[in-house]
Amino acid sequence: MSQKTETAKKPVSRKDMTKWQWTLKEMSNNKTGYFLLAPFYIIFFVFTILPVILSIFFSFTDFNLLETPNFIWFDNYIRLFLEDDIFMLAIKNTLVFAAVTGPGSYLISLLMAWFINELPPKIRAVMTLIFYAPSISGNVYMVWTYIFAADSHGFLNGTLMDLGVISTPIAWLKNASYIMPIVIIVALWTSLGTSFLTFIAGFQIVDRSLYEAAAVDGVKNRWQELWFITLPYMRPQMLFGAVMAITGAFGFGGVITNLVGFPSPDYCAHTIMHHLDDYGSSRFEMGYASTIAVVLFFMMIGSNMLVRKMLGKVGK
Amino acid sequence: MAKLRIRKSNHAMNRSLGGDIGINLVLLVMGAFMFLPMLYTVMQSLKPLDELWQYPPRFFVRNPTLGNFSTLLNLMGSSWVPFSRYIFNTAFVSIIGTVGNVFLSSMAAYSISKMKFPGKKMLFKFVVWSLMFHTTVTAITNFWTMSKIGFVDTYLARIVPACATSMGLYLMKQFMDSSVPNSVLESARLDGASEIRVFWQIAMPMVKPAWLTLVVFCFKDLWNAGSSIYIYSEQYKSFNYAIQQIVTGGISRQGAGAASTVIMMLVPILVFVITQSNIIETMSTSGMKD
Numbered sequence: 001m002s003q004k005t006e007t008a009k010k011p012v013s014r015k016d017m018t019k020w021q022w023t024l025k026e027m028s029n030n031k032t033g034y035f036l037l038a039p040f041y042i043i044f045f046v047f048t049i050l051p052v053i054l055s056i057f058f059s060f061t062d063f064n065l066l067e068t069p070n071f072i073w074f075d076n077y078i079r080l081f082l083e084d085d086i087f088m089l090a091i092k093n094t095l096v097f098a099a100v101t102g103p104g105s106y107l108i109s110l111l112m113a114w115f116i117n118e119l120p121p122k123i124r125a126v127m128t129l130i131f132y133a134p135s136i137s138g139n140v141y142m143v144w145t146y147i148f149a150a151d152s153h154g155f156l157n158g159t160l161m162d163l164g165v166i167s168t169p170i171a172w173l174k175n176a177s178y179i180m181p182i183v184i185i186v187a188l189w190t191s192l193g194t195s196f197l198t199f200i201a202g203f204q205i206v207d208r209s210l211y212e213a214a215a216v217d218g219v220k221n222r223w224q225e226l227w228f229i230t231l232p233y234m235r236p237q238m239l240f241g242a243v244m245a246i247t248g249a250f251g252f253g254g255v256i257t258n259l260v261g262f263p264s265p266d267y268c269a270h271t272i273m274h275h276l277d278d279y280g281s282s283r284f285e286m287g288y289a290s291t292i293a294v295v296l297f298f299m300m301i302g303s304n305m306l307v308r309k310m311l312g313k314v315g316k
Numbered sequence: 317m318a319k320l321r322i323r324k325s326n327h328a329m330n331r332s333l334g335g336d337i338g339i340n341l342v343l344l345v346m347g348a349f350m351f352l353p354m355l356y357t358v359m360q361s362l363k364p365l366d367e368l369w370q371y372p373p374r375f376f377v378r379n380p381t382l383g384n385f386s387t388l389l390n391l392m393g394s395s396w397v398p399f400s401r402y403i404f405n406t407a408f409v410s411i412i413g414t415v416g417n418v419f420l421s422s423m424a425a426y427s428i429s430k431m432k433f434p435g436k437k438m439l440f441k442f443v444v445w446s447l448m449f450h451t452t453v454t455a456i457t458n459f460w461t462m463s464k465i466g467f468v469d470t471y472l473a474r475i476v477p478a479c480a481t482s483m484g485l486y487l488m489k490q491f492m493d494s495s496v497p498n499s500v501l502e503s504a505r506l507d508g509a510s511e512i513r514v515f516w517q518i519a520m521p522m523v524k525p526a527w528l529t530l531v532v533f534c535f536k537d538l539w540n541a542g543s544s545i546y547i548y549s550e551q552y553k554s555f556n557y558a559i560q561q562i563v564t565g566g567i568s569r570q571g572a573g574a575a576s577t578v579i580m581m582l583v584p585i586l587v588f589v590i591t592q593s594n595i596i597e598t599m600s601t602s603g604m605k606d
Contacts, residue, residue, distance in 0.1 A: 024435045030433035032511040038422035043480035048446050051457035058457065065460065084448045112346060115339045118331075125592060127343065129585070130351045136588060138540035138556060138582030143357040146570065155373050157354070162372035189350065194483075194533075194599075201600035222335055236603020243604065244446050251450035254542075273452050280456030288394060290457045297453045304448045 015311065019064050050092055052297060058290035065284050076291035087275055087292070093180070094250070094296075096269040098303070102249035105191035106242060112192065113199035128200055135193035141255055144186045148172040173260050176268035182261055183269055187252045195241035195248075202237030206230050231314050238314065242307045250300050253277065272296045357581075359386070360574035368571050384571035388579075391562045391572060397550045401556065405557035409471060410538040413478035417534045421484030426515045428485075429492040430501055433498045440489065444604070446482040455545065461544055472545035478538055484530050487602055491526035492519065494601045502545040525594035526601075532591050556580060 017025070027034070059076055063069035080087055116127045124304040134140060147155045150171040165302070172178045213217075216227050231238065253273030260269055262278075272292060280289035352375075360368065362380040392399035428436045446451070456475070459468070467473040476477075496519050504514045543557045558578040588595070 026434050030431060033427045033431040033433045033436070036427035036512075036515065037424035037436075037439065040480045040485060043476060044422070044443070044446075044482065044485075046461065047458055048454060048482065049442060049475040050461065051454035052449075054457045054460070055453070055465040059559045065463075081356070094594045108346070112343070115343050118336075118339060118341075127347065128592065128596075129589060130347055130354075132390070132588065133581075133585055136536045136540075136584040137354070138584070139542070139560070140354065140357055140577050140581045141351045142573070142577060146360060146574070147356070151375060152371055153369055154362060155375070157370055158373035159345060180371070189353065193348070195344065197595060198599045198602050201596045201598075202603070204596065222331060234603070236605055237600075240602050240604040245450060249452045251452055253452060258352075276456065277454065281459070286456070286460065293453050293456060297449055299451070 055290040055293045055297070057285050058287050059294045061287045063286040063290075065286055069287065074288070076257075076288050079288070080291050081296070086270065087272075089267050090275045091269050091274045093267075094273070094299070095178070096254070097184065097269075097271060098246075098249040101191060101252065102246050102303070103188045104184075105248065106195065106245040108188065109192050109229050109241065109245070110169070110199050110238070111195040113196060113203055114230075116200065117203035128197075131192045132196060134190050139258065141186050142258065143188050144182070144189075145173065145259060148182060154269060174265055174310060176266045179264060179269050183252075183256050184258060187249075187255055190255065191245070191248055193244070193248065195244040198237050198241045199234075202234035202241075203230065206233045227314075235311065235314060239308065239311055242311060243304060245306060246300065246303050250296065258269070272299070338455075357574055357577050361571065361578045363571060365571065382387050384575040385579075387569070388559075388562075388572040388575045391569070395558060395562060400554060401551055402555045402558040405471075405552060408540060409474045409478075409541075409554070410535055412471075413538045413560075414531055414534040416475065416479035417481055417484045418530050420479050421481070421530060422488045422520060422523065422527060423515070425485050425488030425492055426519050429489045430496065430498065430515075430519065431511070440485075443482045443485050443489075459545055468546050469552060471547050471552065474538070474541065474544060478534065481534065483533060487530060487533075487598060488523065488526050490601045490603070491509060492599055495526075496522050519540045525597040527589045527595040529598035532584075532587050532595060535587060539583060540580070 009219065014147055022240055029149045030263065058069070060071055060073055061069035062072050062075075116124055116131070121128060147156070149157065150169060152158050152161055152169045154169065154172075156172065157166070161169065170178070172182060209224060210229050210233065214225060219225050219228060248271070253271055256264065256269050256271065257274065262274060264274075276289055276292045276296060279285045279292060283289075356375060359375060359377045361384050362377045362382075364379055364381045364383055365379060367374065395402075428440050462468045462473050467476065500522075501514050501518060504518050505511075509517075540556060541554050542560060543553065547553055559580065562572075562576075
């Protein structure tokens with residue numbers, strides 16, 4: 001990589017030094033640059049890049065934090081995919097959950113940001129706050145446990161019973177057939193975060209004169225305007241928003257645990273995140289947990305790649 | 317330079333009346349879905365005990381009381397470690413972590429955005445790439461790393477990783493790219509200012525929206541942090557963790573639980589309200605190139 005930047009910047013090919021010497025010289029001329037980024041990158045490598053490399057390494061061992069690890073090669077992967085029934089359930093749940101909350105939160109963020117952008121500035125600021133607040137307010141999502149409480153004092157049960165829709169209270173958060181839809185609703189409720197703000201900002205920087213030009217060119221309604229002008233213009237924001245939405249969709253484990261407990265009834269809301277936590281911090285099977293982490297890691301990177309491809313088609 | 321456009325009139329071309337009504341209707345419904353649970357939390361925190369256990373349940377409070385908040389205070393008084401310790405822990409970690417992240421991220425962002433040296437593109441690619449995976453993937457392995465370097469069960473376990481977030485560097489770098497003109501830096505360099513001085517006295521004041529944004533993002537994460545797998549000792553645990561523990565102690569504590577949620581959510585919301593316009597300005601530069 002350094003060679004690539006070097007050739008790009010090198011004005012003429014030089015005879016008096018090799019590429020490598022040139023690179024070294026450039027490096028020593030720019031000590032301040034390295035000095036400024038060193039503190040950040042040292043921490044970043046130790047706590048963000050190193051764990052990925054270590055996980056891949058540990059996933060081929062039977063490491064348990066106490067004994068010296070032995071190489072067992074693909075045994076962890078075989079056990080994970082062929083013998084661990086709960087993991088298969090976790091994969092299914094994670095895919096269902098992420099496939100709904102990821103695109104769901106993305107589309108809601110985009111649509112709401114678009115609609116909010118049509119409002120006058122003062123109201124826009126208030127609406128932005130209303131939509132963004134649930135995602136920054138810590139564990140405010142616990143309010144859903146009051147709403148879905150299992151007895152007649154729970155808001156939903158009480159109201160439904162009062163209206164005569166049901167006669168006995170439903171244990172919403174204990175019943176496997178209700179849990180998944182409920183955690184998805186709650187996850188969506190808390191998910192209008194960074195990507196939502198990015199879209200709010202993105203809509204505001206679109207060059208207004210483009211709309212006038214488009215109107216002359218025959219763009220007839222706001223949907224065409226959105227598809228042919230706004231979205232292509234804010235493609236960088238859309239890509240960033242997508243990355244945030246995907247990363248978020250895989251990170252809701254804590255919300256699920258706080259709502260329905262761990263393990264969830266019949267493992268119906270058991271995701272890969274829970275499986276990872278279970279083996280990593282309760283059973284201390286580092287090797288096996290690392291294998292789960294590696295699988296999760298490639299799922300995240302894979303879905304990001306897929307979405308990048310899809311976003312390339314916007315406005316065409 | 318990223319400047320926000322304030323629309324002069326609300327009436328624009330290509331807007332049908334039906335569309336306007338539809339949009340406002342959707343906003344109203346979705347807004348209610350977002351806002352009502354927040355309001356319900358506040359209502360619950362103000363309800364006296366008999367209203368909390370009323371059948372059928374009411375959404376609005378009739379006789380608002382601060383009783384739940386005083387119950388919460390009493391419960392705090394009976395905790396293992398003096399409660400002020402938990403508050404101190406969260407405040408300490410949030411402030412040091414936030415300040416650290418703003419400093420380290422902007423230093424590195426300045427270096428990558430405004431200086432030329434081999435390897436910087438690759439270093440930035442690492443950061444963009446790491447935005448794509450959630451920290452759950454790294455948490456377990458980091459436990460091993462932290463136990464090796466003696467961070468487990470200390471403040472360092474929470475503060476140090478928070479000081480170098482990929483989000484922090486990414487936002488700062490993107491904002492510097494678009495908002496700090498190279499010509500200004502160049503003329504300062506020609507006047508003989510050292511690179512550190514150019515960074516601190518010229519670039520940093522120009523990226524105020526970006527570091528305010530980073531303050532909000534970082535602070536809300538650290539403030540909301542609950543239990544951590546790296547912390548065992550009671551005296552290092554966070555406010556959020558402690559408050560969760562005492563309010564889940566019994567069903568009679570539902571009101572106190574709502575009161576604690578209200579306290580927890582007030583701080584990030586307040587910080588966001590104050591800094592909103594700066595944050596929107598920063599996010600407008602956050603786009604990612606294919």
